[in-house]
């Protein structure tokens with residue numbers, strides 16, 4: 240029997256990469272004896288192996304939305320699991336467009352996939368992978384039970400927070416979202432809330448080092464949540480533990496944890512952990 244645990248595999252927000260200390264978004268949740276991956280940003284495959292997971296044992300993959308920092312490595316993860324002896328069904332839950340993404344991925348690797356089926360006698364990857372495009376509401380009825388809440392993340396139309404529970408353990412992933420008070424009710428009583436977080440005071444520095452236009456700043460504030468507001472969500476939801484994740488900005492120098500903790504303390508007095516790649520939280 241495996242131990243129920245959450246592992247943050249990639250803790251930075253956005254697809255850019257200037258160091259490998261923090262990779263884009265991906266998470267591992269082992270719950271109810273199932274290996275679940277939540278989001279597949281760049282680096283997910285190697286981080287899963289680092290977390291001690293045999294790739295052929297992945298049961299479910301959940302994608303919150305189709306931004307590249309959450310889906311870029313879905314195809315490569317599946318293909319690598321396949322060449323690492325995947326021989327059972329693996330189910331992908333993703334928003335509308337996930338099927339199209341995978342169709343294009345398979346097409347891009349058609350030469351290799353067909354060759355390995357012939358040459359190495361592997362089962363057809365395309366038949367091992369089941370895709371379930373989901374919307375708001377019940378995503379999976381049991382082991383674990385998974386429900387989705389549509390969250391605002393403009394201009395992306397479909398983006399879903401996911402609540403995963405089994406045997407009294409409840410873990411909620413807030414996905415990428417602007418400040419959204421219905422998340423309080425959705426995450427009510429969670430053992431862990433993993434919520435994206437943006438340090439407002441760091442955004443100016445980010446704009447400067449990336450030579451980005453003001454339009455980036457506008458996007459960030461319209462579709463993400465400041466640390467202070469994340470605290471309001473955690474407080475309203477009454478969660479046991481808050482994990483600040485999908486950190487923005489992460490500069491090449493890293494982050495100043497104290498700055499983030501000072502900010503969250505303004506609105507939230509409960510337990511807080513700042514995510515880092517490889518952070519493991521076991522069920523108590």
Ligand SMILES: [Zn+2]
Nearest residue numbers: 253306308415
């Ligand atoms: Zn993102």
Ligand SMILES: [Zn+2]
Nearest residue numbers: 304306392415
């Ligand atoms: Zn996003």
